Amino acid sequence: MNQTIILKSRPEGTPKLSDFEFQKDDNTLSISDGELLLETKYISVDPYLRGRMSDAKSYVPPFNLNEPITSGVVAQVKASKHNNFKEGDYVSGMLAWKTQQISNGEGLNKISPDRAPLSAYLGVIGMTGLTAFLGLQEIGKPKSRETLLVSGAAGAVGSVVGQIGKILGLRVVGIAGTDEKVDMLKSDFGFDDVINYNTTQDMAQAIKDTCPDGIDVYFDNVGGPISDAALFSINRFARIIICGAISVYNKTELPKGLSVQPFLVKNSALMQGFIVSNYAEKFPEAMTQLSGWLSEGKLKYTETIVEGFENTPQAFIDLFSGKNKGKMIVKA
Template sequence: MSETNRQWLLAKRPDGRPTEDCFEMVEREVPDPGPREVLVRTRYMSVDPYMRGRMRDAESYAEPWDVGEAMRAGVVGEVVESNSPRWEAGDVVNGNLRWADYAVADEDQLVPVDPDRAPISTALGVLGMPGRTAYFGLLDVGRPKPGDTVVVSGAAGAVGSVVGQIAKHAGCRVVGIAGADEKVHWLTGELGFDEAINYRETESVRGALAEACPDGIDVYYDNVGGPITDAAFAHLAVRARVVVCGQISLYNAEERPTGPRKLGELITKRARVEGVLVRDYVERYEEANERLAHWVADGVVQYRETVTEGLENAPDAFLGLFDGVNIGKQVVQVSDPEN
């Protein structure tokens, strides 16, 4: 075990898009676990768009970090020292821990990860928070029916890619919106989406959606907000359901655009808009975990991961989310189990 522990702190609050100087890496001694605590060595760490909100000094569904505070993320790691009867050295666990090589966690902060079910990194993606968000957001909030047209923005991301595949499994026609030809090909090829739109190369997203959805959009799963969502609102079908999951196009805006501008569409279409926050479903996590694991094992749901190696590169991996460089789930591999 290393004698030092690298960890990332929030160095300052961003002004608009975060920059490298918003992050500071420091080295400390590896912490000792107290009573009913364990020491976890990080194997994989998640970076997610919602973390941008935690860099603000503003109320949100995720508590903001203080300047100088260690940043936190979903982590899959290995217990290396335990003062808890619930965990033994060698156990693989998942929890919300520090951006660090090692972290101390209370025994109740952790859940087990089964290395025989799937690669352990999937506990941060398709079999973790993003997968559960897709599952509950689509099935409980979107309520798709066979024959519905489902449109997913951010469709090649960790959440959107799972949403589209569950919708296909439910008998829907699925249209994805993404920002690169490679992503479009992945969606319509491996994942089986019926159509996909590259919004960066399309002259009019609104026009492309009109062609792709001639009977309107029954379920719009919104991961991005902004102009793409404006375009989708123009094509909502009667009794459409809009699932608001993310607004990444606005996360770096210091002045939010005036709005909402498109609510008039909800009157004529009698549509419903509802946000989804996965922690509301904590009592049903096992349901989602079991079904997602079954679908992954059967090939109904496929996944990809974009893996950045090295804790020192975690800020780059996070910042890349705002350029859409990742396909599927973006994770950081912090350590190798062989080392």
């Protein structure tokens, strides 16, 4: 039996289970020449998918209603009439939330479970790792001994950003939402300091205290009041990387906050949004670097694996209450 998860309604505010619908059918999928039959193994759920569920103009078109959601997926080839893939191969790519699907192979990367666990191809050596590495390098242009602040530090991207910061010789301060995450980032990932925003009254002061030399690079995954608070500590020529704004994705009104312009002009600071595909030509080089660090043990990762294809919508929803540590992945 094949299952598909479609977008039933555009979420208002925080997504609900009823925004998604399961479709089941017993049809046997048959492939033609040049096609593959894929069986889904792991599904990546990511905050940015929230944007595609709205129908606002954006750089990528919104998901259509009553059609499957797509995201990063690791799948196994069950049958192939394609020259480049054979039965048993593993692939990663942007695929539909289906237990089985047919592909013409376009956009699929062959991956090896011998080099790294399959799920890592969705995380630390997948789009997540590339997002962390390329955002930090291309926009942040970090220099040894500078101070790097990372919000959403215990998330998939943030936990990799902080570690890369340490590899590059920066002082790294994180912001996370539970004491357990704080401990993990300090003990397991080598962050120099971490602020628990849920137990901190005055975030601006806490950031000042933990970044006594000011912030040179701020890798921002959250937006909102936390990012406002960071503005008071930015240094001259600071670079603020806008990777995401998870704290406001579910707002039904346009989010407001401090005007950033006076801070930017006073400090000749830069703030830049990006998506990882802007740097597609750098993927091979970046992947080599990330895989190297991973195999040398310099880069660690954590995952929150949710079992069962049917739990994919809930796993996605749980991102917004920070239930994940590191990469949130569904094992189909």
